[in-house]
Amino acid sequence: MTKSDNLSFDSDAAPERARILLADPQPILVDGTRALLEDQAGLEVVDVALSEAALHRAMRLHRPDLLIIEQRLGQSRCFDLIQSLRRDHPELKTVLFTAEIDARTAIDAVRSHVDGVVLKTMPSELFLACIKKVIAGGRWIEMQSFADAVEQIIEQQDVSESLAELLSPREIEMVSWVAKGLRNKEIARQAHVSEGTVKTHLHNIYEKLGLKSRMELLRFAQRQGLDA
The missing domain is CATH 1.10.10.10 (Winged helix-like DNA-binding domain superfamily/Winged helix DNA-binding domain)
Known part of the structure; x- marks a missing residue:
């Protein structure tokens, strides 16, 4: 595939060339994601972080527009890490890359104010559509999986308690x-x-x-x- 300009941006909020930082502890998978993104005009992957320490260094060095972070980076601290980064970099947009959206992930994603949640099983066209929307200032959540997770939360808890979490x-x-x-x-x-x-x-x-x-x-x- 040649580098194309099919990733058009439709918002004044979108930078002319979006600078992306990938944070994923799996080198083979992150290489594939990087290749997919760099094949799109208007996108630049400025660095890849394979650990939490590398992520902090890359954030200070590059100050990217968008962070795509795999949920297992930082292990159980992933969402605390996202919140901390957003406090230090208020303009940063974040997309969570995850294998599934369960009840805990749904709650944590809402609380952390992530801009997008992408399932690894998503076709590449939808993944790129998510990136496009988030860079343009929108939000993207895989609706059916998220709705199923919310229903699971409601079933497991008192309605008022579960809604108060969301x-x-x-x-x-x-x-x-x-x-x-x-x-x-x-x-x-x-x-x-x-x-x-x-x-x-x-x-x-x-x-x-x-x-x-x-x-x-x-x-x-x-x-x-x-x-x-």
């Missing part, structure tokens, strides 16, 4: 109002905010719960008894 108190209020059939204008009146703010909250809720629409949110909320 959503802010204001977002939980929004879910409750949607479950009761309130429209955005009515929710805005209840919350003393603008309709635009309500839409922003709902968009964030969809992403955190792995949902695609208001109807899916309504069904989810009703299944959890939040319409009472």
Whole structure:
């Protein structure tokens, strides 16, 4: 494959040439990921980190636009590591590369504010679409796996406890109002905010719960008894 410009960016937030740091403890796999990314115009892999120490050095040296980090880097500390890096580098965008999205991963991904979650079983076209969207300022989560993980969380815990792990108190209020059939204008009146703010909250809720629409949110909320 020749180097192509098929990875176009559609946001002012996207840099002219995105600088990417790969962090993955598996050299063979990371070489394949690097080759895939470097075959795309507009992308530059500035370094590869095979350990946590190498990651910190590379961050200081290159200050990349995007970090793609494999979940096993840093072992159980991966999400703490992501949060620490984002505190030190507020403009950094992060994509988590993982074998599966279980309940714990779903919660930790939400809490760490990762910009994208990519499954290793994803076709390369979807992987590149994720990178494109995140660099352009969006978020990407493999919705079905994430939604399944959220359902697993709900089943294992009390509804209020599990939602409190995933959503802010204001977002939980929004879910409750949607479950009761309130429209955005009515929710805005209840919350003393603008309709635009309500839409922003709902968009964030969809992403955190792995949902695609208001109807899916309504069904989810009703299944959890939040319409009472």
